[in-house]
Amino acid sequence: xxxxxxxxxxxxxxxxxxxxxxxxxxxxxxxxxxxxxxxxxxxxxxxxxxxxxxxxxxxxxxxxxxxxxxxxxxxxxxxxxxxxxxxxxxxxxxxxxxxxxxxxxxxxxxxxxxxxxxxxxxxxxxxxxxxxxxxxxxxxxxxxxxxxxxxxxxxxxxxxxxxxxxxxxxxxxxxxxxxxxxxxxxxxxxxxx
Amino acid sequence: xxxxxxxxxxxxxxxxxxxxxxxxxxxxxxxxxxxxxxxxxxxxxxxxxxxxxxxxxxxxxxxxxxxxxxxxxxxxxxxxxxxxxxxxxxxxxxxxxxxxxxxxxxxxxxxxxxxxxxxxxxxxxxxxxxxxxxxxxxxxxxxxxxxxxxxxxxxxxxxxxxxxxxxxxxxxxxxxxxxxxxxxxxxx
Numbered sequence: 001x002x003x004x005x006x007x008x009x010x011x012x013x014x015x016x017x018x019x020x021x022x023x024x025x026x027x028x029x030x031x032x033x034x035x036x037x038x039x040x041x042x043x044x045x046x047x048x049x050x051x052x053x054x055x056x057x058x059x060x061x062x063x064x065x066x067x068x069x070x071x072x073x074x075x076x077x078x079x080x081x082x083x084x085x086x087x088x089x090x091x092x093x094x095x096x097x098x099x100x101x102x103x104x105x106x107x108x109x110x111x112x113x114x115x116x117x118x119x120x121x122x123x124x125x126x127x128x129x130x131x132x133x134x135x136x137x138x139x140x141x142x143x144x145x146x147x148x149x150x151x152x153x154x155x156x157x158x159x160x161x162x163x164x165x166x167x168x169x170x171x172x173x174x175x176x177x178x179x180x181x182x183x184x185x186x187x188x189x190x191x192x193x
Numbered sequence: 194x195x196x197x198x199x200x201x202x203x204x205x206x207x208x209x210x211x212x213x214x215x216x217x218x219x220x221x222x223x224x225x226x227x228x229x230x231x232x233x234x235x236x237x238x239x240x241x242x243x244x245x246x247x248x249x250x251x252x253x254x255x256x257x258x259x260x261x262x263x264x265x266x267x268x269x270x271x272x273x274x275x276x277x278x279x280x281x282x283x284x285x286x287x288x289x290x291x292x293x294x295x296x297x298x299x300x301x302x303x304x305x306x307x308x309x310x311x312x313x314x315x316x317x318x319x320x321x322x323x324x325x326x327x328x329x330x331x332x333x334x335x336x337x338x339x340x341x342x343x344x345x346x347x348x349x350x351x352x353x354x355x356x357x358x359x360x361x362x363x364x365x366x367x368x369x370x371x372x373x374x375x376x377x378x379x380x381x
Contacts, residue, residue, distance in 0.1 A: 021257075030358055052320065112340075113343060113370065116344035116365070117362065121362075133318060162319050172319055174313065
């Protein structure tokens with residue numbers, strides 16, 4: 001039963017993530033954190049971190065990671081197959097139509113409406129990761145005491161640097177990680193507990 | 194004949210496997226590299242055809258690198274080719290992340306590891322929200338009302354109204370299809 005649920009969750013992720021890149025992010029979060037609670041938000045953030053540092057698409061990485069945690073290697077294989085199965089069917093069908101009729105207008109129409117929405121959904125997923133780091137929870141805090149101001153400062157600094165000059169994401173992620181470890185060891189804890 | 198086919202399959206697998214294993218940065222990095230390998234180096238696919246295939250890969254749901262590799266494999270050796278390139282593309286992350294999942298279980302309770310992951314999550318937030326900023330800027334720079342309304346609407350729908358994102362995706366896809374058909378009709 002668990003295999004089926006895992007498989008079906010990742011089929012939905014593969015089926016509904018349009019636009020590439022981070023598009024799968026809100027869907028993975030919805031399936032894995034919100035609906036099935038297979039990972040906590042912190043663990044999801046960790047998967048994302050690992051995923052950013054390693055080759056491979058986020059959706060496949062998440063499928064392998066979550067699958068392994070739940071059901072070992074068979075789980076990883078099942079979840080990964082689930083993720084790519086919709087691609088296999090849809091891409092081959094589209095290719096068949098395309099090479100016959102040279103027309104993708106319905107699909108591109110759907111993308112026209114989806115692209116802006118996907119930006120918003122990724123923004124929301126990104127904000128929940130940020131809020132977790134700043135407030136220790138995925139929503140806005142009730143009081144300002146819950147805010148980690150050093151983390152806020154670090155985020156703003158990182159964001160400004162990233163916007164000004166395109167730093168390699170891995171350098172940015174490792175940089176903030178190592179900086180926080182050094183500051184914590186020097187007696188300046190960043191994380192709100 | 195058979196030996197030639199086996200060589201073809203092996204090359205398809207090895208090309209996609211190595212690209213997938215060593216390319217950090219997702220579809221937008223790996224797709225140009227695939228083009229280089231299959232159009233320029235091997236000359237198995239023509240330039241224009243590759244561009245069409247990338248357009249299809251981006252129109253379809255799912256991972257762009259996976260979609261592109263399926264098309265490349267299909268183009269070179271039909272369904273069998275598609276399955277081989279698909280396998281080549283998904284095996285490296287599947288193996289690596291399965292291993293890392295075990296490592297993660299073993300070390301995640303360590304205080305320094307936890308602090309490191311916490312700090313890196315700030316960096317991940319920076320990277321994602323930087324990408325979001327660029328994407329939002331691109332939507333705004335079209336200077337069209339509908340995309341902006343959809344973007345703001347979707348944001349409010351998911352954050353404040355907590356509407357299930359499947360509904361948001363289906364709704365916006367329908368709006369996009371309808372508006373494209375209406376524009377097409379008006380033009381013709």
